[in-house]
Every structure is written in C-alpha cells, then in structure tokens.
Amino acid sequence: MENHHSSNSGQATQPYMWVDEFGDFFFRYAVSRLRDVNSAEDVVQQTFLAGLKHVDQYSGKGSMQGWLLGILKRKIIDFVRERRRTIQQADDEADNPFDRMFDRKGRWTKESASIIRQPMDSLEREEFWPIFRQCLAGLPPRQADVFALREMDDLSTEVICKELSISPSNLWVLLHRARLRLAICIKTRWHQENF
Amino acid sequence: MLICKDVAKLVAESFDRPLPRWVRFQLAFHLMICRLCASFQRDVGRLRAEVHEHVASETAGDSNKDIKLSTEARLRIKQAVESHLP
Numbered sequence: 001m002e003n004h005h006s007s008n009s010g011q012a013t014q015p016y017m018w019v020d021e022f023g024d025f026f027f028r029y030a031v032s033r034l035r036d037v038n039s040a041e042d043v044v045q046q047t048f049l050a051g052l053k054h055v056d057q058y059s060g061k062g063s064m065q066g067w068l069l070g071i072l073k074r075k076i077i078d079f080v081r082e083r084r085r086t087i088q089q090a091d092d093e094a095d096n097p098f099d100r101m102f103d104r105k106g107r108w109t110k111e112s113a114s115i116i117r118q119p120m121d122s123l124e125r126e127e128f129w130p131i132f133r134q135c136l137a138g139l140p141p142r143q144a145d146v147f148a149l150r151e152m153d154d155l156s157t158e159v160i161c162k163e164l165s166i167s168p169s170n171l172w173v174l175l176h177r178a179r180l181r182l183a184i185c186i187k188t189r190w191h192q193e194n195f
Numbered sequence: 196m197l198i199c200k201d202v203a204k205l206v207a208e209s210f211d212r213p214l215p216r217w218v219r220f221q222l223a224f225h226l227m228i229c230r231l232c233a234s235f236q237r238d239v240g241r242l243r244a245e246v247h248e249h250v251a252s253e254t255a256g257d258s259n260k261d262i263k264l265s266t267e268a269r270l271r272i273k274q275a276v277e278s279h280l281p
Binding site for chain 1: 198199200201203204207208210211212230231234235237238239241242243245246247248249250253254256258259260262263264265268269271272273275276277279280
C-alpha cells in the first residue's frame with residue numbers, strides 16, 4: 001500500500017522522498033478533479049514546493065501525506081478559481097441541457113425519456129468510473145469544476161460560493177445542470193457500450 | 196402542478212439546498228405518479244453515491260493505480276523539489 005508508508009512509519013517522510021512516495025497518489029487525485037494532465041502536474045509540483053516552504057508548520061500529528069493532501073486541496077481550489085477567469089461564461093450559460101431534454105410544455109422529450117427509462121441496475125462499480133470520467137470531461141468546464149469541488153471534495157455550497165466568488169443561485173444552476181447532464185450522459189454511454 | 200422540467204431541476208437541486216416544505220410536498224406527489232421523473236431521481240442519487248464511493252476508495256489508495264505521473268513529469272517535479280531543498 002504505497003499510500004500508507006508515512007502513517008505506518010510514524011516518522012515524517014523526508015522531502016527528498018516526497019515525489020516517489022506521494023507523487024502518483026497526488027497526481028491521481030488532481031487529475032480526476034482537474035481533468036487535465038498538465039494542470040494536475042502543475043498543482044502537484046506547487047503542493048510539494050509549498051510543503052517544503054512551510055515544512056516547519058507540520059506538527060507531526062497525522063501523516064505527512066495527509067498534511068500535504070491538505071495543501072493539494074487548497075491548490076486545486078486556487079487553480080479552479082484562476083481557471084474560471086479564462087473560461088467564457090457566456091458559453092456555459094447559453095448551453096442549457098434542460099432546453100434539450102424537455103419539450104415546450106416541459107415534458108421529457110421522446111429521446112430523453114427513452115434514455116431515462118432504461119434501467120441501470122447492472123452497472124458495475126468498475127464500469128462506472130471510466131464512463132463518469134469521460135462524461136465529466138465532456139461538461140462545460142465551469143459546471144465540471146463546481147461538480148468536482150462539491151461531490152469529489154465534499155465542499156459545502158457556502159464554501160464554494162465564497163472561494164469562487166459566485167452567488168448561491170448561480171452555483172445551484174451550475175450544479176443542477178451538471179447533475180442532469182452527467183446522469184443522462186452516464187446512462188447513454190453505458191447503454192451504447194453494453195447493448 | 197409541477198411539470199417534469201421543474202421536477203428534474205428540483206430533484207437535482209435538492210442535493211445542494213433544502214427545498215421549502217410545500218415544494219417538497221409537490222415534488223413527492225409528482226414522483227409518486229411519474230415514473231420517468233422517479234427514474235431520474237434514482238439516477239442522480241446513484242451518480243452521487245458512486246462518486247462518493249469511488250473518491251473514498253481512491254483516497255484510501257485502492258483504485259486507479261494505473262494512473263501515474265509520467266517519467267518526464269516525475270523527473271521535472273523532483274528537480275524542482277531538489278532545487279528548493281534547504
């Protein structure tokens with residue numbers, strides 16, 4: 001178990017060992033949330049450098065990996081905040097999945113109904129994650145970013161609003177669109193692959 | 196009467212904010228009589244549960260072990276760390 005070295009040894013892992021000990025785990029963590037290899041490599045490097053700078057603040061309580069993971073989570077939020085500035089808001093707002101999934105009277109369209117109606121009971125856990133990753137990567141980036149912070153990092157809506165300087169109603173819209181889109185996408189892809 | 200479009204939105208939103216009691220009541224009623232919306236509710240619930248489950252096993256170090264830093268990235272990050280060592 002590569003990730004438990006630090007907690008097992010009861011000693012702080014020396015910084016020159018960090019990349020070998022924690023690099024892959026942190027990269028995996030970052031890439032699933034940021035959906036981009038280069039971005040993930042950047043935040044992992046920033047995490048180690050920040051850890052090095054503040055290593056005297058590590059109290060020795062808890063594992064070194066846990067301490068560094070706290071820094072990584074912080075770096076991911078900072079990265080998402082920066083990235084938001086470069087994304088065109090208009091693109092996300094214009095693309096409302098609810099307009100496509102429902103007819104003018106607000107009923108499920110025939111096409112969306114046929115997707116929704118299919119059962120997903122036999123979707124195995126191992127099958128779920130690769131499909132989810134593709135679907136998350138296919139979302140408008142602002143929706144995917146807030147979904148990752150909310151569900152993968154388990155942040156409250158209040159914290160996300162504060163960190164990203166967005167209003168609660170704006171966040172709720174991004175999140176419910178993301179949830180609808182992901183649910184539909186996962187079912188669609190899974191059925192394409194299996195039936 | 197709520198329409199399916201509103202119901203889907205509310206179902207998704209119920210994961211992020213508490214809905215007013217009257218809205219919850221209308222929602223429950225619609226979900227009782229509309230199989231499509233009920234199915235959608237199960238799907239978004241499953242999505243959330245699967246993500247949480249997977250994140251927990253990933254944090255425990257049990258999944259996606261094949262995803263690793265590339266050799267070049269590992270080297271680059273190592274060099275960056277080493278150049279900052281005291």
